[in-house]
Amino acid sequence: MYGRKACQLVKDFNSGEKGQLVAFNNDLFDQVIAESSQHYFELQSLIRKMQEKELDVQTSKNEDHFGALIHHLALVRNKRCLMAYLHNRAEILRNLIWKVGPVIPEEIQEKLSHSEEEYLKKHSASLKSYMSRSDLDLAVDMVPPKDPYIQVRVLDDIGEGIVLSDDKTVNFARHSMHFLKRTDAEQFISRGLMEELKG
Numbered sequence: 001m002y003g004r005k006a007c008q009l010v011k012d013f014n015s016g017e018k019g020q021l022v023a024f025n026n027d028l029f030d031q032v033i034a035e036s037s038q039h040y041f042e043l044q045s046l047i048r049k050m051q052e053k054e055l056d057v058q059t060s061k062n063e064d065h066f067g068a069l070i071h072h073l074a075l076v077r078n079k080r081c082l083m084a085y086l087h088n089r090a091e092i093l094r095n096l097i098w099k100v101g102p103v104i105p106e107e108i109q110e111k112l113s114h115s116e117e118e119y120l121k122k123h124s125a126s127l128k129s130y131m132s133r134s135d136l137d138l139a140v141d142m143v144p145p146k147d148p149y150i151q152v153r154v155l156d157d158i159g160e161g162i163v164l165s166d167d168k169t170v171n172f173a174r175h176s177m178h179f180l181k182r183t184d185a186e187q188f189i190s191r192g193l194m195e196e197l198k199g
Contacts, residue, residue, distance in 0.1 A: 002077075003074055003077045003078060005031050005035060006035075006078040006081035006082065007081065009025060009028050009029060009081055009082070009085050010081050010084055012085075013084075013089065021092055021093075021108060021112075022111065023110070024111060024116065026113060029082070029113075033082070036075055039071045039072075039074050039075040040071075040075060042067075042071045043072055043075065046067050046068040049064050050062075089116065093112075093120055093123070094123065096108065097127065100190045100191055101191065102124040102128065105192075147182075148181055148182055149180065149181055150180065150182050150185055150197075151177060151197040152177065152178055152179075152185045152188075152189070152194045152195065152197060153176070153194065153195055154173060154174055154175060154176050154177075154178070154194055155174070156193050157173055157174040158188065158194075159171075160172075164180070165183060165184050172188070172193075
């Protein structure tokens with residue numbers, strides 16, 4: 001049945017939690033592309049056949065015309081399903097960059113295709129370029145803070161000699177507590193390496 005694999009690809013995307021990525025289904029994606037190529041070749045063959053019989057492709061209503069119409073509609077449907085699959089995955093990746101920053105966790109990177117990894121790199125580079133030209137960090141403080149400084153606790157050993165925005169170097173050893181600018185701590189909090197201490 002035409003379009004069944006493309007429909008399965010969209011269902012595969014929807015099987016995950018909302019806003020979460022499932023692993024890119026390369027096998028099914030390639031099968032849908034192969035099916036689309038087959039539809040294209042069949043469509044071209046039927047149109048050539050009609051032209052050889054000197055029939056008008058637009059107005060003739062014979063079996064070749066309806067066969068070509070079926071292949072055309074199946075091709076369009078497959079294309080829409082492929083585009084929906086890629087678009088929705090790209091939207092999740094764009095939202096993820098705003099939540100965790102340009103460094104995507106390893107468990108999410110394992111779910112990406114090669115083209116999605118390239119897209120992510122280019123999107124992050126464009127965003128970083130824009131923020132450096134405008135001298136703003138748009139990924140920080142989505143909600144305006146009450147205080148520019150926060151107290152944090154390091155959850156995992158981050159390392160020594162980390163340079164902060166005021167050019168000070170600091171050692172972020174596991175379970176150590178620090179009083180930092182929110183902008184300096186935000187990148188570590190979003191990656192789960194620090195937690196903000198409230199109260």
